[in-house]
Amino acid sequence: MSVFPRARLRRALVSGAVCAGLAAGTLGLTQGGSRLPVALAVPRTDVFAAADRRPADGPGTTYLLAGLDSRSVLTKQQRRRLHVGNDACDCTDVLMLLHVSADGDRVSTVSLPRDSYVRFAYRTGHVQQSRAARPEAGKINSAHRLGGAALTVRTVEQATGVRVDHYLEADFATFVDAVNRIDGVTVCTAKPLHDANAGLDLPAGTHDLDGRHALQYVRARHIPPSGDLGRVRRQQRMLAELADTFADRGLLDDPAALARTAGDVLGTLRADEELTTGDLVALGRALRRSGSAGTEFATVPIADFDHAVPGWGSTLVWDAERAERLFAALREDRPLTDGEAYALPGPGTPVGWDPADIRVRVATASSRSEQAARLEQDLRAQGFDVRPPRYGTAGTPAPRRTRIVFAPGQERRAASLAAALPDARLRPTEGHPGVIEVRPGRDGARVVPVVHDRSSVEGAPATGDTLDCDHNG
Structure with missing residues (x-):
């Protein structure tokens, strides 16, 4: 299944909406919360009229940002050039809740993975044609295919308990144009990125x-x-950098530039009928006031990454308790990063690979030392699969710092082990066997608690200033 670019939506959406809001407010286009003026009009869709049993209204304003996998306007040549394939699903491969706090000092974004398994929120009294045509539950991205934007909104509200105030939607065809119209985007990577399926080939470094x-x-x-x-987090990094780029260009302080950008970008989106210039002004002011430190990004915690469902294949099941805490923070207008909204399943540093599935061996120079025995015991206590030790050549000096030696291809396992050994150095080594080796150093080998939580490794709340290139370049 093809994947809709979340950053495209985010950027086209957030930057476009922000620019539109600021431009509207600065140029005097808001008159008591009037609807968007003709110059900034966007295609409208009625997503709330048929809604029932909606969540209660709360403080702040929440947008549902949707990215639609639609390629009907792309030619075969364009599809090949963009590496998007030919099969579109008319589904939302991007769904994000963007919440603007009531005081305008914080903007929080929670991503809902496209394969999340949820119940669809059909209208009360709706007569189903058949279970195949109107399944009771399935992947959240299929709500759009089954009932358009209206069913998407109702399903998200039902699954999260968060009331959606406004809806914004973009599709494949508008992304490339929207990014070009804002003069491109910046990304940075410490390692080369290559994905033949997506056509991506980036060397390490910073790229426009x-x-x-x-x-x-x-x-x-x-x-x-x-x-x-991982893809969501990369896109969050891109958005964080985009906010910095806009600030560096002085765009947020230039009414004329804001108006031009708003007109360019907003024309590519669809919006709900209730969206007003006042709403966009509030969003724009919040992003300008909060800065990168006041923007938050998180992904709903997952309990099962491979929940098989007949007819749907592999789906994602949310961690109900932890997800509810996250959505409660949005409903109650609280920060995502306060420690209450996103709880870990246990004490310790989150790791993405289960320690029980990581084979570890402690290697010493000549004999079993007290240090090695203690290290084995501590690693077992953290759940690692510790194998019998290996003894090296007598007289071989121990390294100053503890080393984690592993074969290429075991980077994720090694990274999880390194989280438990924060003072150790990672050493990928060609030809190394499958068991990861820990070579204790003269400076000691400290073991700290870890907890297996794949969601937190890439989806825990993070502020924009920790995701941009200045922090990660």
Whole structure:
């Protein structure tokens, strides 16, 4: 299944909406919360009229940002050039709740993975044609195919308990154009990124990408960490950098530039009928006031990453208790990063690979030392699969710092082990066997608690200033 670029939506949406809001407010286009003026009008969709049993209204304003996998306007040549394939699903491969706090000092975004398994929120009294045509439950991204934007909104509200105030939607065809119109985007990577399926080939470093290459970047799924969570975090990094770029360009302080950008970008989106210039002004002011430190990004915690469902294949099941805490923070207008909204399943540093599935051997120079025995005991206590020790050549000096030696291809396992050994150095070594080796150093080998939680490794709340290139370049 093809993947909709979340950053495209985010950027086209957030930057476009922000610019539109600021431009509208600065240029005097808001009159008591009037609807968007003709100059900034966007296609409208009625997503709330048929809604019933909606969550209660709360403080702040929440947007549902949707990215639609639609390629009907792309030619075969364009599809090949953009590496998007031919099969569109008319589904939302991007769904995000963006919440603007009531005081306007914080903007929080929670991503809902496209394969999340949820119940669909059909209207009361709706007569189903058949279970195949109107299944009771399935992947959240299929709500759009089954009932358009209206069913998507109702399903998200039902699953999260968060009331959606406004809806914004973009599709494949607008992403490249939207990115080009804002003069491209910046991304940074410490390692080369290559994904043949997405057409991505980036060397290590910082890069300014045009629309086509940005599309490849945000669609890539086969670069570590692979899968949706890693892709989401990369897109969050891109958005964080975009906010810094806009600030550096002085765009947020230039009414004329804001108006031009708003007109360019908003024309590519669909919006709900209730969206007003006042709403966009509030969003724009919040992003300008909060800055990168006041923007938050998180992904709903997952309990099961491979829940098989007949007819749907592999789906994602949310961690109900932890997800509810996260959504409660949005409903109650609380920060995601306060420690209450996103709880870990246990004490310790989150690791993405189960320690029980990581084979470890402690290697010493000549004989079993007290240090090695203690290290083995501590690693077992953290759940690692500790194998019998290996003894090296007598007289071989121990390294100053503890080393973790592993074969290429075991980076994720080694990274989880390194989280438990924060003072150790990672040493990938060609030809090394499958068991990861810990070579204790003269400075000692400290073991700290770890907890297996794949969601937190790539989806825990993070502020924009910790995701941009200045922090991660």
